[in-house]
Each structure stands twice: as structure tokens, then as C-alpha cells.
Amino acid sequence: MPNTAATQAARLSVAPMMDWTDRHCRYLHRLLSCQTLLYTEMVTAPALVRGGALHLLEHHKTEHPVALQLGGSDPAELAQAARLGSQAGYDEINLNVGCPSDRVQSGCFGAVLMEQPALVARCVAEMRAAVDVEVTVKCRIGVDDQDPEVVLPEFLAQIVAAGCTRVAIHARKAWLQGLSPKENRDIPPLDYALVMRMKEYFPNLHISINGGITSLAEAEALLASGLDGVMVGRAAYHQPADILCQADRRIFGAGPDTSAEDAVCAMLSYIENHLVQGGKLNQITRHMLGLFAGRPGARLWRRSLSEGAAKPGAGPELVQAALNAVTAAAQVHASAV
The missing domain is CATH 1.20.120.1460 (Four Helix Bundle (Hemerythrin (Met), subunit A))
Incomplete structure (x- = not known):
């Protein structure tokens, strides 16, 4: 596993969250924790490459280590967008294979890509070829009627073969038919055990677990179980001090606590x-x-x-x-x- 600043920081990260983790939010979170890895909201590759929306890449120098999350499904376009992100100074480029919104599905990216692991692998390979910073993936354990026990190992095997060395797994399925994006954050059951088995199957893959984690104590327990990282979403946004003020000391062994x-x-x-x-x-x-x-x-x-x-x-x-x-x-x- 690469020993980059982003990989070290991925021991604890704040999940990319649409409409929430903008640059102002990240600036605040960085004041609470010097070590935790921060993620942008998802930025679509077409917006950057075709739309020229480079303002979406703006961030403060104090945010580092900070990762750019991209949405898209065209390998060449994602490679261009990754290059723009790298040039803007991001420490990591992350590919969204987890968002279940209708808008994302219609653009053929997000969680629907769990059904096309070979395409995701091509995207990862071209993005890696375009940039020197690490290229990572955030995914679900499966979608709709897929069997996660079968689908997830195959998905991970393909992106690992393409050069991905770090992944964040939201430990729920995404139901693309019948559930809203909000319902997809709560209704599909969590399967932490499956994610832990993936670490056994892929010992050299850096695996962060995401979904339903509401406290620093839970994060510590998941790390103690053998996982490489924990990604916290809504709890880090709604109770940022509870998650981040003691994170540097308790998760990274590099205090002091903040307030x-x-x-x-x-x-x-x-x-x-x-x-x-x-x-x-x-x-x-x-x-x-x-x-x-x-x-x-x-x-x-x-x-x-x-x-x-x-x-x-x-x-x-x-x-x-x-x-x-x-x-x-x-x-x-x-x-x-």
C-alpha cells in the first residue's frame, strides 16, 4: 500500500456528502482535526471537462490532506478530470461508485457502476495513468438483486488489477429501484462482516468502512478489528466536535485535542x-x-x-x-x- 499522506490520513476520513462537504465545511473540519482525511462533494467529470467549471476545485491550502471525489463513467473524461484535480493540488482522486441518486444513475455513474466492474477498472486504470496522486474508489457492497458475497469480491478484484490500492466501502446495498437516496442511507441493512471478510480476501488492499458509524468509539473498535480505515458521514457533519475534536489523539496518536x-x-x-x-x-x-x-x-x-x-x-x-x-x-x- 502506498505510504502517502492521504493513505495515512485515511485511518479516519469524513465522507464526501453532496451539498455538505464544500470548502467552508472542510475548513471548519480541519480546525477540529489536523490529521483526518477530508473529501470534497462529488464533482462530475463532465462539469470539469466539458463545462469548464474549475471553480468547483477551489479549496483552502489548510485543508490538506484533502481528496477530490469525481463522478463519471467515461475513462478518458475521468482521466482529464483527474488531471485537473491533481493540478489543483488535491492529494487523492476518488471515483464515486456509491451514490444512488436518480440524477447520478441517468448519467451512468455512481452506484449503478457496481453492475459494470470492468468499466470501473478501465476508469481507474486511465485515471492512474493520468496522475501521480493516488486514485481510489468509494463503492457499495452491491445494488438491487446482486448477491454481495459474489459481486463485491469480483468488483474489488477487477479494480485491484487496474491498480487501485485503496477503497472505501459503504457497507450497504443501494436499491436503485424503489428507494430514494435518503432511504438508501438507512433502509438497506449494514453488513460490516462482509467488509471485514474483504480484508481477509484482499490483505494488501487498504479498506475503509463506511455506513452507520456514529461515534469515535465505534471507529476505534472497527480499526481494532483489522480494517485499515473508517469513513464517517452524517455524524461528522451533525456532531463534528464529537467525531473530530479527539480524533488526532485517539485515532492517530498525535494530539492535542481541540475544542x-x-x-x-x-x-x-x-x-x-x-x-x-x-x-x-x-x-x-x-x-x-x-x-x-x-x-x-x-x-x-x-x-x-x-x-x-x-x-x-x-x-x-x-x-x-x-x-x-x-x-x-x-x-x-x-x-x-
Whole structure:
């Protein structure tokens, strides 16, 4: 397995999530963890190659290690898109073979590609030939009526033969017929045992497991079972401090722990710069709503940002005031205990 910065960081990663893991979200997550691997939202190869949408590749220098996830099914076009991503400075290029949305299916990429492992292998091979950074795959265990016990080993064998050395497996099937993308995140049952067997079958393949992981303790247990990495999705977005503030110490052995409060303070200058450039406050604060989840003042924090960030003239002082309110709520709670 390559000993790249991205591979080392893949011991814990935040999953690529459409409409969520944009550059503002990743900047926040990096403040909470220096080590964790971060992923972009899926960017389609046609948007980059045919549409010239290079603004989709924008990211902050502090985000590294950071991976670009691509969607597509044309090997040559994906190779071009991978080259653009590499030139933009990404540490890894990831191919989406897991997204079940109708829009993705109609474009013949995402989870529907589980039915075409030979095509995925060609895509991986051409992407690898185009770039020096690592090319990885994120997939499901199967789709629709496929038997994962048969399909997944064959799929992995083909992409490994094409040169893929690292894969993230969402441990659920995707039902392309009959379930919405949202339902596909919850209804198909998880099969962690199958993913663990894949590690036995492919000992030299770096395997990260994804799906249903809601705590750092769960991540630690999965790593202890012999898997190489854990990819956390919604929990890392909705409760980022719970997943990321202790991750550097507990997962990577390279502390110190961080805090939500310090991250908020560090975000203030970032917010100011974004506003100066014509951005809107809620483009950033929408990713910060879960920072104090489960803590005294969390509801007040969410309400302050949700209601105030869209108002004309709202700026970092709103965020500072909300933080002050959380601090005061924590002090009241501590004195009452």
C-alpha cells in the first residue's frame, strides 16, 4: 500500500456528502482535526471537462490532506478530470461508485457502476495513468438483486488489477429501484462482516468502512478489528466536535485535542474574509450548527445562527454573540450540577 499522506490520513476520513462537504465545511473540519482525511462533494467529470467549471476545485491550502471525489463513467473524461484535480493540488482522486441518486444513475455513474466492474477498472486504470496522486474508489457492497458475497469480491478484484490500492466501502446495498437516496442511507441493512471478510480476501488492499458509524468509539473498535480505515458521514457533519475534536489523539496518536470553542474563534477571521469577497454568512454558518450538539446552549446556538445568519448585514459578531451565549449557558449548567 502506498505510504502517502492521504493513505495515512485515511485511518479516519469524513465522507464526501453532496451539498455538505464544500470548502467552508472542510475548513471548519480541519480546525477540529489536523490529521483526518477530508473529501470534497462529488464533482462530475463532465462539469470539469466539458463545462469548464474549475471553480468547483477551489479549496483552502489548510485543508490538506484533502481528496477530490469525481463522478463519471467515461475513462478518458475521468482521466482529464483527474488531471485537473491533481493540478489543483488535491492529494487523492476518488471515483464515486456509491451514490444512488436518480440524477447520478441517468448519467451512468455512481452506484449503478457496481453492475459494470470492468468499466470501473478501465476508469481507474486511465485515471492512474493520468496522475501521480493516488486514485481510489468509494463503492457499495452491491445494488438491487446482486448477491454481495459474489459481486463485491469480483468488483474489488477487477479494480485491484487496474491498480487501485485503496477503497472505501459503504457497507450497504443501494436499491436503485424503489428507494430514494435518503432511504438508501438507512433502509438497506449494514453488513460490516462482509467488509471485514474483504480484508481477509484482499490483505494488501487498504479498506475503509463506511455506513452507520456514529461515534469515535465505534471507529476505534472497527480499526481494532483489522480494517485499515473508517469513513464517517452524517455524524461528522451533525456532531463534528464529537467525531473530530479527539480524533488526532485517539485515532492517530498525535494530539492535542481541540475544542468547538477554539474552532469558532478561528472561524471569525475566515468569515470576515468571505464576507469581504461578497459571500454570505449563512454559506459558512450552516455547517457550524452542530458544533455544540448535546451540550448546554446547543439549541440557542443553532437558533441564533439559523435565524440571524441570513439577515442583511449579519457578520462575525453574530457568531461571537452566539458563542458567548453558549459559554454562559455552560457556566449556568456547571453551577447547577
